Amino acid sequence: MLQTRLCNILGIEYPIFQGGMAWVATGELAGAVSNSGGLGIIGAGNAPADVVKNEIRKVKQLTNKPFGVNVMLLSPFVDDVIQTIVDERVPVITTGAGNPGKYVSVLQSIGCKIIPVVPSVSLAKRMTRLGVDALIAEGTEAGGHIGELSTLVLVPQIVDAVEIPVIAAGGIFDGRGLVASLALGAEGVQIGTRFICTNECTAHDNYKQALIKAGDRDAVVTGRSTGHPVRNLRNKMTRIMDDLEKKGAALEEIEEVGRGALRAAVVEGKVDEGSVMAGQTAGMIKEIQSVKEVIDDIVNGAKQVRTSLSTNRHLLNV
Numbered sequence: 001m002l003q004t005r006l007c008n009i010l011g012i013e014y015p016i017f018q019g020g021m022a023w024v025a026t027g028e029l030a031g032a033v034s035n036s037g038g039l040g041i042i043g044a045g046n047a048p049a050d051v052v053k054n055e056i057r058k059v060k061q062l063t064n065k066p067f068g069v070n071v072m073l074l075s076p077f078v079d080d081v082i083q084t085i086v087d088e089r090v091p092v093i094t095t096g097a098g099n100p101g102k103y104v105s106v107l108q109s110i111g112c113k114i115i116p117v118v119p120s121v122s123l124a125k126r127m128t129r130l131g132v133d134a135l136i137a138e139g140t141e142a143g144g145h146i147g148e149l150s151t152l153v154l155v156p157q158i159v160d161a162v163e164i165p166v167i168a169a170g171g172i173f174d175g176r177g178l179v180a181s182l183a184l185g186a187e188g189v190q191i192g193t194r195f196i197c198t199n200e201c202t203a204h205d206n207y208k209q210a211l212i213k214a215g216d217r218d219a220v221v222t223g224r225s226t227g228h229p230v231r232n233l234r235n236k237m238t239r240i241m242d243d244l245e246k247k248g249a250a251l252e253e254i255e256e257v258g259r260g261a262l263r264a265a266v267v268e269g270k271v272d273e274g275s276v277m278a279g280q281t282a283g284m285i286k287e288i289q290s291v292k293e294v295i296d297d298i299v300n301g302a303k304q305v306r307t308s309l310s311t312n313r314h315l316l317n318v
């Protein structure tokens with residue numbers, strides 16, 4: 001009932017991707033999402049290839065279903081990570097923070113589906129010319145490194161500009177977000193933040209509790225002045241960054257505050273000094289659930305929204 005072209009291309013039951021969040025999206029989380037009918041994605045972030053290989057092996061232990069690896073193209077280990085993905089015959093790769101052009105032919109040679117994240121129409125068009133399989137249009141509501149346009153305006157413009165399937169990302173939380181994305185012409189969604197607050201996610205409990213406590217305006221952007229805007233939960237670190245930016249501090253000084261800060265928050269639970277990357281949906285998270293409960297809630301919610309739209313009590317004359 002919720003099947004799209006994307007489900008057929010990738011061999012998945014529901015058109016729901018779990019965002020490949022650095023440090024957060026380990027094999028445990030990705031395996032659980034794939035087992036529940038979505039596409040689980042390992043976040044390679046800045047990890048060396050042997051660490052990524054270990055997470056891939058974990059997913060293969062947990063599931064026989066398709067899964068992906070997100071490659072952050074600014075990583076110093078990117079070449080080795082791509083080689084590991086090829087060696088391990090990973091079925092899907094998503095990419096962020098750059099252009100995956102030079103890896104396309106080797107990935108295609110093993111049948112790996114290539115799905116870049118794009119924050120603009122011009123990049124979407126450029127990526128399509130590389131022969132990629134689909135695109136993730138990520139709005140500024142997302143967590144981590146972000147673009148400028150909101151999902152509501154980015155998705156339909158990219159849908160109109162390309163022929164391949166588009167997956168909407170940024171600000172999507174439940175069945176309402178899934179149906180809204182389909183209405184914009186997307187054929188799937190990517191959800192990151194909500195999957196952090198699951199039993200299967202190995203992030204520190206302090207990180208999960210910070211998300212549960214967060215309100216609607218707590219996921220703020222730092223680093224606009226450096227040209228590398230990042231959305232994280234407001235805390236001591238974001239205030240230090242804001243102060244440095246206001247003072248006009250040197251780029252290196254501002255970026256130094258962020259170095260190692262994501263690991264500190266995710267692994268060590270340092271949610272005051274660390275970087276608690278999160279999207280604007282943080283305010284919607286109320287509890288920790290199992291991955292299956294999250295997926296079932298999104299799918300059942302989407303079915304309910306579709307029914308209520310077709311008998312819409314707000315549109316009495318339609």
Ligand code: TUI
Pocket residue numbers: 022045046072095096097098099117118119123138143144145146147262277
């Ligand atoms: O990649 C993301 N979000 C991320 S990556 C990340 S890991 C990290 N942690 C700490 C420090 C540094 C990195 C955390 N959050 N989102 C996908 C995304 N990609 N958003 C925007 C883009 C993008 C930007 C420019 C994609 C392509 C692009 O192309 C520029 C070019 O070179 O053509």
